[in-house]
Amino acid sequence: MPAVTGKFAAASIALAVFAASTSAALAQKKYDTGATDTEIKVGNIMPYSGPASAYGVIGRTEAAYFKKINEEGGVNGRKINFISYDDGYSPPKTVEQARKLVESDEVLLIFNSLGTPPNSAIHKYMNSKKVPQLFVATGATKWNDPKNFPWTMGWQPNYQSETQIYAKWLLKNKPDAKIAVLYQNDDYGKDYLKGLKDGLGAKAASMIVIEESYETSEPTIDNHIVKLKSTGADVFMNITTPKFAAQAIKKNAEIGWKPLHFLNNVSASVGSVIRPAGFENAQDIISADYLKDVADPEWANDPGMKGFLEFMAKYFPEGDKLAHESIVGYGVAQTLVQVLKQCGDDLTRENVMKQAANLKDFRTEVLLPGIQINTSPTDFAPISQLRLERFKGEKWDLFGDVISADVGG
Structure with a gap:
């Protein structure tokens, strides 16, 4: 009988260890709507039509970049499901698309939606829903207001x-x-x-x-x-x-x-x-x-620029590599991937914003030398440095030093 008791005891211990390890594993993984073991749903709104349609290249570049990331295994083993809609740069349409993404598509976050009027139209909605309105594609100063709008963050230098x-x-x-x-x-x-x-x-x-x-x-x-x-x-x-x-x-x-x-x-x-x-x-x-210019021969042997051009050739060959919008889409997509990497297995909306507000000296491959991305819980302006440039021939020539500009929210 003692032997049997010993077996039961051993089995009980093994079961307890298994249960503990299983619960620990489960505890490590936290998901909100839009995230699973295999997928991260990312929403986006772009003016693919209308008066600002030139910016549509940004959304197309991002879609191509996430395709690249997915082919390489995704972010922490999860594929990015990028759902991008056209709003024609019309704020009422932006509201309609944002509601669709949040309430119907059930995305984890809305990323890099474009334009000041369109983003202004969904600003309060996104914050009331507590869904990240992350790295908006507009330099309006008001996106840097973590106290009143903790779910909204800009990316580019403010206007x-x-x-x-x-x-x-x-x-x-x-x-x-x-x-x-x-x-x-x-x-x-x-x-x-x-x-x-x-x-x-x-x-x-x-x-x-x-x-x-x-x-x-x-x-x-x-x-x-x-x-x-x-x-x-x-x-x-x-x-x-x-x-x-x-x-x-x-x-x-x-x-x-x-x-x-x-x-x-x-x-x-x-x-x-x-x-x-x-x-x-x-x-x-x-x-x-704040970004490198593809047309500038200064970057001909730059590893970051080579990476960008290789990406364009393979994943977005029909895209215009000279378009500033292509570089922007590439750089901001790299920044989102960094945030998602930092999230690990805690893919809650709260943690997405926490990690976005914890970028330290991060550099995408296409930022100008000396310019870095930094955020904190009280600073939602990732890029606050610029260099002046003058157009000569068929390209921009940089002049002067990197200038830091700190304009609060």
Whole structure:
């Protein structure tokens, strides 16, 4: 009988050990809606149609990058199921698509949805649902507000930082400038305009000679450009999205207006703006960047750029490798993969935001040297550094040092 008791005791111990190890394994894995042992559902909203359709390349690049990741085994063994919808850059449509992704598709998070007005339309909804609105594709300053909107985070440098940098450069190098501003009449355009005025400070009223806004529904902005020229301004602050940026560059050349031209980063794409507008028409335009330019031979032997070009050739051969949007999509997709890696087996929405707010000196392969991604629970602005650049020939030439811009939420 003692032998039998011993067997039962051994079996009981083995069962207890097994149960403990099983419960420990189960305890290590935590999932919210949209995550399983094999899959992570990621939602996305892009303007594949409409006035901002040039940005659709970002979503297509991301889809291709996640395909690459999946073919390589996924993230911690899980495949990314990337569900991307078109909203035509229409906020009511964005709301419809966000609800579909959250309530019908049941994604874990919405990633890199594009545009300031579209993201503004779903800002409160995403936070009330406690679903990550992660790495939004807009530089509006308000995305860095972890206290009031803990489920929303930006990625790129914010718009106010960029125009403050332009303002500082003008105050130093052209303090008698007469500035004509063209801006999109929405939160995106107004954010850039605020940064410019804040940067110019007390001199804003005397240096800015005209503030002209346009609507995205307008087929052309030619009449606005003619009006700006008539003021006699010698600096043009071009705060437009790609379609209108190309129009402005062309019209300037057509009417012979040659001011010092500042072009916001979101429209500095060689592929989708400069080339269609004509290289000869874009000479000496000044912008700012945080990403490497594919057209710049400086990066010809750069391992990160080689990796990007190999990716484009294999996974997105029909894509435009010169398009700034392709580089953006690649870089932000790499950042999401890093966040998901850090999540390990805790794929809850809360942990996604926790890991996104815990990026330390992370670099994607396409960031300019000296620029790093850093976040914290009180800082939801991953990239806050830029370098100025001037368009020469068929590419952007960087000049000056990396500039840190810290504009709070």
